[in-house]
Amino acid sequence: MIPDPPTAVRLVPPRDKLTGKIALPGSKSITNRVLLIAALACGTSRITGALKSDDTQYMARALEQLGAKVGDTGDTEFLVESSGTLIASQNPLFLGNAGTAVRFLTAATANIHGKSVLTGDAHMQKRPIAPLVAALRAAGVMVEASTGCPPVTVNGEGGFKTRSIDVDASLSSQYVSALMMAGTGGDTPFSLRVKGGDIGARGYIDITLACMRDFGADITQTGPLSWDIANHPYRARDYWVEPDASAATYIWGINALTGASLDIGIAPEAMMQPDAKAYDVIKQFPDLPAVIDGSQMQDAIPTIAVLAAFNNRPVRFVGIANLRVKECDRINAVASELNRIQPGLAEEITDDLLITPDRNLIGRTVEVDVETYHDHRIAMSFALAGLVIGGLRILNPGCTAKTYPGYWRDLHSVGVEMAFD
Known part of the structure; x- marks a missing residue:
């Protein structure tokens, strides 16, 4: 026993x-990216081969709080139904110690009209998020993280007001991925550059780009670490996670x-x-x-x-x-x-x-x-x-x-x- x-x-x-x-x-990195992108797409997406774990369940439950429907339709499957527009949650988004979830959603909630609070357990509250907060402020988003770590408060006004920004990714490539996935919102294209050409695990950026493109995003690489992201909506689809x-x-x-x-x-x-x-x-x-x-x-x-x-x-x-x-x-x-x-x-x-x-x-x-x-x-x-x-x-x-x-x-x-x- x-x-x-x-x-x-x-x-x-x-x-x-x-x-x-x-x-x-299934890959945690891919599952959490695809869950978010599917929730930002209008329609129904079936995600197979997905990881069902603490980290991905935190992401799924948070997306439900933000208005998407995320069904557990099998041991390795999620069914995501969304209008393509997330809405503010009355309650804080508790994300345990899921770093991908808290960073990705911090950027995504900037597209919401309203206030979002993202938090986690004691370990999460020691994990740095200040460079992402700084980038979002540069994009005209009202965001606060008094300790430089979660909890984070985002007062979204429907997207990034400034559509060309730089981000410090020396601590984590997840800051770049978060901004990329959220950057398709808004009325004009979004340009993103990595400060100083310094980035952590570049391969995870490639995963983000591949997932975004699979859901219909139009992205042009303008330099070794800079991209233009068109303001095209994501398209719902079926997706297999490796x-x-x-x-x-x-x-x-x-x-x-x-x-x-x-x-x-x-x-x-x-x-x-x-x-x-x-x-x-x-x-x-x-x-x-x-x-x-x-x-x-x-x-x-x-x-x-x-x-x-x-x-x-x-x-x-x-x-x-x-x-x-x-x-x-x-x-x-x-x-x-x-x-x-x-x-x-x-x-x-x-x-x-x-x-x-x-x-x-x-x-x-x-x-x-x-x-x-x-x-x-x-x-x-x-x-x-x-x-x-x-x-x-x-x-x-x-x-x-x-x-x-x-x-x-x-x-x-x-x-x-x-x-x-």
Whole structure:
């Protein structure tokens, strides 16, 4: 019997080779983009292959508060019916710790006539949103976030008054995506530029552009990091969401670390998500490169960092400063928990992470509780360590519900023994 909620899970390193198929959940990044765009389109959109998790359910419920109808028509399906125009909600939009939802909706509610308040849990209220607030103010929107983090109050007047703005995207590409998706509203085209040519994960911008175009948006790239977005309405349509590449990294990592043959049913080159590029790095294990630039595959870095603890040589992760402002400070979290397993495995060097591996850990038993910091990616990444080191207890395993509710079930289905407390 699994406690609800479980306080910890202990994995048993497998004695035999793990084999089988795992059907990954849909991409969170794509699901939340498409949910919003479908709600901004007039008509009915059926979204299949979608992720059903805490983050996407927060987005779906918020869109319902804003006047769209979002039906749960299957385990991996949403049916979105909308007039194409969102309306103000009398109650605050509570978005948990869903960063995509709060940032995307902060920009989208600028198109509403009325006041919108967006908030979240204690972790969300520490996640920066000031650069997006500054960009919206530059667009003539009345918006307040007194701490630079949620809660955010947006007093919408039907769209962006200033139709050409710059945005600082050095902390997150989500600010750019948020403005892009909302920018189709208004009476004239919208021009957006990234300040200083500095951006986090550029690949997520490409996902946003692809989703927008699939729903009929007309976008012209005017420079390396600048775009003109026509004021054309979105068109409702049916849309299939590809499997989540960030979730795939855990399975690729298990295959590399344990010699498993787990099949996820899709090749990495068939995915458009940035984290699919992590496959080319993971497949090099146990000879991972000495330096890994994580700037364009940020959500994959905790997985690769745990793998690096068992590599043949030290690995330094660079370009990962943005990991400090995710669901937790992931640089510190990974370093702290690896050093809890064995002191000296990890070192923070400014915003880089240096892993000094010890392959002799494989097959040992280390009685340690691994803290997950309420962060789904920390929990799922350290599961890899629990498959080669006995005795590890991963605390708060239920936090994986944020993006991969069936993670532990899927591992069990391919032969991983585990015990919950």
